[in-house]
Amino acid sequence: MPASRLRRVAVLVLEGAKPLDVGIPAQVFTTRASMPYEVRLCGAAPGLVSGGDGLSYHVAHGLEALAWADLVFIPGYRFPDREDPPSVVVEALVAAHGRGARLAAISTGAFALAATGLLDGRRATTHWHYTRALAAKHPLVRVDENVLFVDEGSVLTSAGAASGIDLCLHILRGDLGVAASNHAARRLVAAPYRSGGQAQYVPRSVPEPLGERFAATREWALRRLDEPLTLDLLARQAAVSPRTFSRRFVEETGYTPMQWVMRARIDRARELLERSERGVEQIATDVGLGTGANLRSHFQRILGTTPSEYRRTFTRGE
Numbered sequence: 001m002p003a004s005r006l007r008r009v010a011v012l013v014l015e016g017a018k019p020l021d022v023g024i025p026a027q028v029f030t031t032r033a034s035m036p037y038e039v040r041l042c043g044a045a046p047g048l049v050s051g052g053d054g055l056s057y058h059v060a061h062g063l064e065a066l067a068w069a070d071l072v073f074i075p076g077y078r079f080p081d082r083e084d085p086p087s088v089v090v091e092a093l094v095a096a097h098g099r100g101a102r103l104a105a106i107s108t109g110a111f112a113l114a115a116t117g118l119l120d121g122r123r124a125t126t127h128w129h130y131t132r133a134l135a136a137k138h139p140l141v142r143v144d145e146n147v148l149f150v151d152e153g154s155v156l157t158s159a160g161a162a163s164g165i166d167l168c169l170h171i172l173r174g175d176l177g178v179a180a181s182n183h184a185a186r187r188l189v190a191a192p193y194r195s196g197g198q199a200q201y202v203p204r205s206v207p208e209p210l211g212e213r214f215a216a217t218r219e220w221a222l223r224r225l226d227e228p229l230t231l232d233l234l235a236r237q238a239a240v241s242p243r244t245f246s247r248r249f250v251e252e253t254g255y256t257p258m259q260w261v262m263r264a265r266i267d268r269a270r271e272l273l274e275r276s277e278r279g280v281e282q283i284a285t286d287v288g289l290g291t292g293a294n295l296r297s298h299f300q301r302i303l304g305t306t307p308s309e310y311r312r313t314f315t316r317g318e
Contacts, residue, residue, distance in 0.1 A: 007175065009039045010069035012093075013059050014077045014085055014112060017051045020161035021075030021106045028168040028184060029071075035184075036176070040065045044089050052078040063092040069101050071171070076107030076126075076161070081133040084115040094118065097154060104156040104171065106164035113155060114138040123150045124157040146304055165190050214238055214249055221261060225268050226288045229261050265289055266302050273311040280307050 009029045013022055022041070029037040041057065042065035043049045049057045066072055072093065084090060094116045097103050105113040110126035111134060113119055120140035125131070131145035144150060149158035149167040158167035165188060173181040217238040221229055234257050235245035249257045265287040272283045284295035292307075299307050 007037045008070045009037050010065040011041045011073045013043045013049045013057050016078035018076045019055050024164040025073040066092045066096040071102045074105045074109035074112050076109045080108035080111035085112045090115050102154050106158050107160050110157045114141050118155050122152045125150050127160045225265050
């Protein structure tokens with residue numbers, strides 16, 4: 001393929017960069033006969049960049065690579081919520097985008113991308129552990145914690161490291177078509193397309209409470225998920241009025257009482273899918289959702305996947 005048709009990819013390595021996040025786009029897009037890409041690793045300046053997890057990187061290029069690139073990857077890095085990257089890096093990213101380059105963040109690289117202001121008013125995601133921090137630090141960004149990646153055209157974001165593969169394959173599908181993307185997936189021994197979102201990988205969908213006023217009531221409810229649980233019943237157990245219970249419960253957990261109960265039921269269903277051989281209908285009864293159809297509907301809405309897909313992913317040995 002003529003050099004003029006090569007697509008130029010820069011991987012921006014920031015201080016504390018995570019090894020998998022750096023390696024995924026570098027490997028997926030590395031120059032080979034079947035792939036019309038040229039890849040350059042760069043940093044704020046050429047030379048040694050201290051990474052995360054005990055690794056460092058020697059990059060041959062500085063920020064001039066961003067002016068050269070058609071596509072810029074921003075791998076995740078440690079402590080993204082503490083401070084923004086250096087202003088020269090942020091300015092170089094803005095300039096690259098203004099020149100027409102696509103900017104694609106992997107995991108916590110979304111924080112560096114958000115620092116440019118280019119995600120304001122747009123959907124974005126990051127690793128589930130940092131979604132609340134991203135929303136708090138950049139309130140104009142519409143953070144979606146349930147997806148593996150978000151494509152907003154010229155700016156793209158993905159969840160944890162493995163979601164960087166999903167994002168890269170998605171970009172390949174758009175650039176070169178399904179056959180090329182599937183070929184790359186086979187080379188990586190990766191799924192060409194994963195169903196569901198990152199919500200299924202969060203340890204629990206029930207959030208950590210901000211207070212403990214109703215801790216005993218929550219524990220009481222968790223032991224009775226297979227029984228009918230209503231707002232009035234929960235409020236009676238907490239010894240307050242339903243109105244007071246609802247208001248203070250939202251303040252404490254971020255969810256209404258019945259939203260919390262539904263997520264607790266889905267979490268219990270996840271445990272049963274992972275650790276038992278019970279059928280979907282039986283699990284639905286065990287967690288208080290009545291029917292398999294009801295369980296499937298809520299499972300899809302909350303986790304973005306089906307019970308059967310979840311079991312195939314998470315059952316040990318499969």
